[in-house]
Amino acid sequence: MSITRGIFAVILAITLAITYWAAKRTSTTSEFYAAANKLTAAQNGFALAGDWCSAAAFLGFTGLTALYGMDGALYALGPLMAFCTVLFFIAEPLRNSGKYTLGDVIRIRMQTRTSLLAVISGTIVVNFAYLMPQMAGAGVLVKLLTGISYNWAVIFVGASMIVYVGFGGMLATTWVQIVKAVLMLAAGALVLLLALATVHFNPLNFFQDAESRYGPQFLLPGNYLKNPLDQISLGLGYVLGLAGLPHVMTRFYTVPDARTARRSVVWVMFLAGAFFVATTLFGLAAANLVGQDAIRAADKGGNLTLPLLAQFLGGGKGTLGGDIMLGFVSAVAVATILAVVSGLTLSTSGAIAHDFYVNWIKRGRIEEHKEVWVARISTVVIGVLAIALGILVQGVNVAVLVILAICVAASANFPVLILSLFWRRFNTGGVVGGMLVGLVSSVVLAMIGPAVRGADAIWPLVNPTVVSMPLGFLGAILGTLLTGRDLANEERFERFSRQVHTGLAAE
């Protein structure tokens, strides 16, 4: 633990130095929300990898594979495939048509206050549903890894993100995410090298050993997700939900043009994709070397699999090598959470300060320096709220909130965004219909499903996306058709579409 604390203190010192440096370069709104659009493709690619890979990816995928075999590998593949959707349909149009937030795109396209309000709600629900489990996970993890209490761990994580985002805005958030991504990849490469050394550098042996120890059933699908439709639903949720996550979208506003946005997605696909492949090998290696019983004994959900594997490969418990490896991987896990919650906080601040306060309440009439202050204040409020919620949900199973966040993103945000970008007739009624139906169906189906009600579930699927996403699209289409044509809006679509595809700003 003292080694973990030591390594983590170094990481914390680096991130605070970054924040100090970034704070001096953050005084305009564009600097606060979008790092003044000055990032390179590689920088944004690393930051995307740091932004997207939450603790659920860093620790969860490895644990799932170690305990449930192939289902873990299927989980890990999803986010990479999702970046295909982002690359083809989201990254460049978003860069071309918005300013700082998803709300900007809808506001520019629809020019109605109702549609802006609908999109703000979607963003806030998704972000808080994602933020709460991160805070709760941070509490459990930091407590386990460093020994400080759950409440203090949550307060520590919340305070750090307030400092990063509040002072350093997007620039600090970006560099915290880049540092985390580099550390994560370095830790991954080191663990992979050591793990491969145990099987004479032939990864096929991981599979062979796993089969001879746990039987062929271990390498089959369906050990974790029993309902066949759940596999497809999870897949759909990933492929479309990731594309609808506001904190991922905001990253595309940090680059100067569509070309750079495009190249940054390719960066993240290779960086994060390589890490996801490795998690499958880590999981199998951990099942073979550490053993499922020891993994379950440390954490029922398998979330400590990767730290345990690192400890084993370093020389085992009690050895200096083992302690250093455990400390390193654990510290990276904490850095992972800090990077993700910072991204979430910044994007929520965009929805509350920029979309709601400035554009909805003040109708865009506010001075530049005031807008930055509103953004900073909202960051503090969001951070304090996140700390309170994190402490409140201690001991509650918050896994359902992650499912809910991805599901709402796929069923409400994604249909509304994609139809706004590409459908001429889409109107305010459609925005409201899509958001409302997508949101309500996701929440209701998740609440009556097995994730909340366990064996008493009225609805069979853990992840409702396979039903709620088509419902969201249906709501958006019916909303559009039932509220009649908005001819001025259709007229504007020509110019909006020009902006989406070429990046020429509509004056």
Place this chain on the structure above:
Amino acid sequence: MGTNAVSTNARREDETGAAIATRDAVHTLIAAKRSFLVPMTVIFLVGYLGLTALAGFAKEFMGHKVIGAVNVGFILIAANYALAWALAIIYVRVANATFDPLTQKALAAMNEKECPR
């Protein structure tokens, strides 16, 4: 050269012509994107959702051994990684070679409309 010959009387007609050129250029770009992205999307959705459907409904098939203990399922997962990376590279190449020049053309057409003023 051509613009010198245009008289002030023909100005309005000329602007309409530029507007049409702009719209055509943008529509060419959108059509090029659509005819490329639709098949690309079908490929990755069939590849990935097909894999999840097999994982759900064809467990035995997924369990057939291919190399040592590695079964069809893991081979298909590996193939999906390769597919995602290949599609990303293809997309970037096509975007650089085809979409970007078309975008430049559309932007040039828009500028032409505004320049004479």
